[in-house]
Each structure stands twice: as C-alpha cells, then as structure tokens.
C-alpha cells in the first residue's frame with residue numbers, strides 16, 4: 001500500500017510496526033450538533049481506507065474518540081465550549097446533547113455504510129488517563145501551570161511544527177486571528193492540557209485533578225485514548241485537513257514528549273468539501289446534513305458514491321447539480337448490474353477474477369485511488385467475462401466500496417415514484433399544519449400500502465421503501 005504521509009509530505013510505502021496488524025486512530029466527532037456532509041466525507045474515506053487495508057490482507061484495529069468535553073469553538077483553546085453552546089441552544093444538559101448527537105452521528109454512519117470502529121471511546125470516560133499523561137508532562141518539564149491551567153510549552157520541542165510545513169510566524173497568525181490572547185500562556189502557541197480556570201464558570205462537567213476541579217483540553221483526549229487503547233506505537237492517524245494544525249500538531253507534541261519516542265508513523269488527511277461559497281461549515285450557508293439530503297430524496301449511498309468518485313486529497317466541490325450527475329451515473333451503474341444479475345450465466349472464472357482483483361488492489365494501493373477502483377469496476381462490467389464471474393467480482397469489490405451494488409432497493413426508486421412520494425409528503429405536511437390529522441394519517445397509510453414508510457424527524461419527513 002502506498003499512501004501520502006502528511007508528516008513527510010510524500011507518498012510512501014505503508015509498513016505497519018507489527019507485520020500484518022494495523023493500529024489505526026481516527027479523530028471522532030464533537031457531538032454538539034449534527035455532522036455536516038463535509039465532516040462525513042472524512043469518515044467515508046477513512047472507512048474506505050480501513051476496508052482497503054482489510055481487503056489487501058491487513059488486520060486493522062481501529063479506535064475513534066467521541067469528544068463530549070473540552071472542545072472550544074476555536075480549535076486553539078479559546079471561544080465558548082462547543083458542548084455547552086449546544087446545550088444552551090437546545091435547553092438540554094451537556095450529557096443529553098452528547099447522547100443525542102452521538103446517536104445521530106452513528107445513524108448517519110450506518111446509512112452511509114460506514115463500519116463502526118472496533119473501539120469507540122467517549123472522552124469523558126478516560127479522564128484519569130489524561131491526568132496521568134499531564135502529570136508526566138509536568139514532571140518532565142514539558143508543561144507548566146499558569147493562572148490555574150496546565151499548558152504545554154511548545155518551545156521545549158525542536159520541531160513542534162513538523163506536521164504543518166509552516167513557519168512558526170505564519171501559524172501563530174493563524175491561531176490569533178479573531179481570537180483574544182490568553183495571558184496565562186508563556187508562548188502564543190502553547191496549548192491547554194487541563195483547565196481549572198476558564199471563562200466558563202458554568203461548565204457542567206468537571207473532575208477532580210491534582211491541579212483542582214476542572215476539565216481536559218481537547219487535544220489531550222486523542223492522545224490519551226489512542227495510547228490507552230492502541231499502545232505506544234500507532235501506525236496511522238486519520239482526520240480532516242482541518243485537524244493538521246493545531247490538533248494533530250499538539251497530539252504529536254504531547255504524545256511524543258510523554259512517551260519519549262516517535263508515536264505515529266503515517267498521517268492520513270482528507271481534504272475539504274466545498275460548496276460554492278467555499279469551505280463548508282456549520283455556521284454559514286445551508287446546513288447540509290445527511291438528513292437534509294434524504295429529505296430532498298437522495299439516498300445516502302448516492303453521497304457515498306459522489307465522494308468515492310474523487311480522490312481524498314483533492315478538494316471536492318458540492319452542489320446539487322454535481323450530486324445529481326453522480327446520482328445518474330450511480331443509477332446507470334446499478335441498472336447494468338441488475339441486467340447482469342438477471343442473466344446470470346457460466347461458472348466463476350478464477351483466472352479472470354485474479355486479473356481484475358489485482359487491478360482493483362493496484363488502484364487502492366495507489367494512495368487509495370477510489371476513482372480508479374471504480375474504473376476497474378466499469379472495466380469488469382464492460383469486459384467479455386461471463387456474468388457469474390462479473391457478479392463475483394462486483395460483490396468482492398463492494399467489500400471495500402460499500403455501495404450496495406447488489407442491493408436492489410435503491411435503483412427501483414425511479415424519478416416518477418420519487419416525485420409522487422414527495423408530493424404526498426408535502427400534502428401531508430400542509431394537512432398537519434392545518435391540524436387535519438385525519439388526512440395526514442390517510443396519506444401515511446396510503447403510502448404504507450405501497451410499501452413506503454414515512455418517518456417524521458426533526459429535520460422533516462423522510463421515507464424508506466420496504
């Protein structure tokens with residue numbers, strides 16, 4: 001497997017520490033809101049990476065955190081606590097918010113055929129681990145206490161900026177933009193390991209520590225969880241490009257200072273999803289969630305297909321027009337596969353299987369080139385091999401692609417049916433607004449008779465076809 005390594009800024013042969021075993025860590029969501037589809041792009045591509053490694057013959061042990069404390073609005077320790085902000089917005093407790101959005105996140109993952117990592121750890125469950133690491137960092141003189149908080153001193157490191165390829169001055173400007181200065185820090189880039197004094201006296205979740213009642217910084221969570229679950233040597237760490245600085249930079253600083261040796265060899269980062277106005281975010285433009293796409297009649301798998309058509313290291317532009325064009329391609333693909341299924345013939349030709357499997361593996365090993373992997377799938381469909389062999393290969397490739405290639409339901413929703421369902425949902429919505437519950441129930445039952453189940457969610461009505 002050849003992968004681009006952000007740390008060395010080149011494509012390298014991927015060699016895990018322990019032969020065929022891969023220890024993989026993924027930064028999970030901060031569960032204060034729904035994930036937007038840009039966030040989900042990262043989780044889709046990480047899922048493909050895990051499945052590709054498995055396909056090639058590695059045994060992947062993967063861990064992901066759920067950030068339910070400590071992540072402030074700015075990634076660099078300033079601004080409001082994201083969880084608290086979510087709780088205030090929805091008049092709920094932080095724990096209620098965390099539970100609700102953790103569930104929503106995994107619901108999205110399930111719909112996108114993203115496999116749940118073997119270990120999913122809530123940040124609040126590992127507080128004692130962070131405290132232990134911070135104690136050691138203080139003992140080793142990498143950290144200091146100032147104004148009640150514990151900070152990591154970045155000047156103790158020779159190459160704090162190794163992951164970013166930026167000069168210190170540029171990065172500091174990035175950090176300071178629009179953010180007030182924390183006077184407790186010795187250096188601008190120092191970051192918080194443990195807060196006891198913050199601007200948020202109403203912080204709900206606090207724990208006893210040697211430095212007083214407080215809570216951990218965001219960065220220490222990933223180091224603590226990763227080292228506790230996957231050990232001192234990590235093979236590959238994943239995340240969106242947003243995480244490179246300061247989050248991953250800080251993870252490296254504190255983990256390696258604590259361990260006293262190199263921690264992670266490969267850093268895998270997924271590029272942004274942009275909308276027409278630029279980088280997608282939760283705060284500007286239409287808040288694009290997976291549920292919103294569903295409401296508009298898109299099956300989540302369409303979005304997965306859209307992501308797989310592009311390389312993970314390229315910025316990807318999202319618009320409904322581009323998505324529609326992916327949907328058409330996907331539907332055509334499914335209808336070709338349907339024809340093959342209906343005309344199954346011959347017996348599996350294992351020589352041919354090997355040829356195409358090798359091609360498929362080559363595309364994955366080529367820095368996870370998913371669009372090339374899809375091309376190989378098309379090559380199979382176009383080839384003159386018999387249908388039994390084709391079906392065998394389609395099923396086999398779908399172990400990595402997870403595009404429901406042999407599942408029939410999606411392709412059967414033709415445009416006309418979709419239009420019909422959406423019209424009915426719209427009439428029902430109006431009926432409910434007018435408190436005409438008799439009509440709204442009637443429409444629901446009518447759809448149910450046709451095998452269409454509708455569900456009312458916070459983001460609107462969605463449907464499923466039996």
Ligand SMILES: [Zn+2]
Pocket residue numbers: 026027028222247
């Ligand atoms: Zn992280």
